[in-house]
Amino acid sequence: MFDKILKLVIAQAEELNEQLDNKIPVESGVDAHLFGGDAGILDSITLVTLIVEVEQSIEDEIGASIILADEKAMSQKNSPFATIGALTDYIVKLLDEESND
Amino acid sequence: MTDIQVMLITGTRKGIGRFLADYYVSKGYIVIGCSRGSVEYQHDNYHHFCLDVCDEKKVKQMFAEIRKTTGRLDVLINNAGIASMNHALLTPLKTVSNILNTNVLGTFLFCREAAKLMQKNKFGRIVNFATVATPLKLEGEAIYAASKAAILSLTEILSKELANLGITVNSVGPTPVKTDLIRSVPREKIDRLLSMQSIQRFGTFEDIANVINFFIKKESDFITGQNIYLGGV
Numbered sequence: 584m585f586d587k588i589l590k591l592v593i594a595q596a597e598e599l600n601e602q603l604d605n606k607i608p609v610e611s612g613v614d615a616h617l618f619g620g621d622a623g624i625l626d627s628i629t630l631v632t633l634i635v636e637v638e639q640s641i642e643d644e645i646g647a648s649i650i651l652a653d654e655k656a657m658s659q660k661n662s663p664f665a666t667i668g669a670l671t672d673y674i675v676k677l678l679d680e681e682s683n684d
Numbered sequence: 685m686t687d688i689q690v691m692l693i694t695g696t697r698k699g700i701g702r703f704l705a706d707y708y709v710s711k712g713y714i715v716i717g718c719s720r721g722s723v724e725y726q727h728d729n730y731h732h733f734c735l736d737v738c739d740e741k742k743v744k745q746m747f748a749e750i751r752k753t754t755g756r757l758d759v760l761i762n763n764a765g766i767a768s769m770n771h772a773l774l775t776p777l778k779t780v781s782n783i784l785n786t787n788v789l790g791t792f793l794f795c796r797e798a799a800k801l802m803q804k805n806k807f808g809r810i811v812n813f814a815t816v817a818t819p820l821k822l823e824g825e826a827i828y829a830a831s832k833a834a835i836l837s838l839t840e841i842l843s844k845e846l847a848n849l850g851i852t853v854n855s856v857g858p859t860p861v862k863t864d865l866i867r868s869v870p871r872e873k874i875d876r877l878l879s880m881q882s883i884q885r886f887g888t889f890e891d892i893a894n895v896i897n898f899f900i901k902k903e904s905d906f907i908t909g910q911n912i913y914l915g916g917v
Contacts, residue, residue: 628848635800639751648744 613668685755695764699863703889737790760798787831808851843909852908859915882916
């Protein structure tokens with residue numbers, strides 16, 4: 584599941600890159616920085632765009648409707664939006680939780 | 685993705701919503717409408733969904749289908765709304781809840797989901813529905829007017845949050861129009877209300893469409909976060 588989600592996230596990051604001057608280094612894979620800290624690439628509005636596109640892609644490809652940016656995500660000690668790997672891990676966790684409900 | 689502009693209108697079973705659906709189909713839009721019940725009319729370019737505007741699951745399913753079938757959404761008209769006229773002391777909490785759910789939650793939900801789709805093309809026009817009952821502070825309409833006051837705030841703040849995505853958000857505040865919404869209001873009360881307008885007549889469906897046309901035209905990309913009241917209120 585991780586690899587499938589990782590592919591979806593990278594595909595959406597590549598699509599977003601077409602609009603960005605400062606591009607997400609998708610070639611770094613799971614280590615590619617997204618948001619926050621000194622290495623963050625995205626500002627808040629481009630992060631919103633990425634989250635929306637990833638949510639829709641999960642819905643289309645996996646058939647699951649998940650909310651990525653809720654209070655739970657914001658209160659995590661390690662931000663799920665820091666890197667592509669962190670975001671992928673977080674999505675896999677949410678999908679696991681959903682299937683266990 | 686279709687080349688024709690796609691418009692979503694809520695509350696299209698009757699009244700203003702039905703008029704707007706007919707009107708914008710005739711102007712060349714693909715119109716997607718929704719209401720709790722089915723509709724008695726058909727057009728080649730009209731597609732209907734039966735749902736409650738505050739049913740998040742069904743609303744999200746509808747947007748997923750729009751995304752898959754048309755690949756775009758250009759205009760959202762948040763027309764669906766309910767009113768209940770009663771003295772505050774006689775208003776059941778269930779009525780309050782229903783009004784807030786349809787008018788506020790429903791409008792927010794549609795704005796949120798529409799903006800997700802609109803941002804793909806960096807273009808979108810959202811028109812919400814306010815009412816003259818808010819500035820006129822009409823007795824007996826505390827909850828309805830308050831729900832529409834919330835729409836004004838929602839419109840203003842969403843206009844800021846969505847500006848960078850190429851989406852404008854405005855609202856129109858109709859005067860009384862001859863629809864079911866005011867059917868139960870006594871004539872003398874309506875007359876008193878009309879007398880508070882600069883132009884003392886009922887609004888028409890065409891008056892509302894005129895304001896919407898202004899907000900949604902391509903050239904109105906510098907007009908956002910605004911409300912226009914009809915009748916000079």
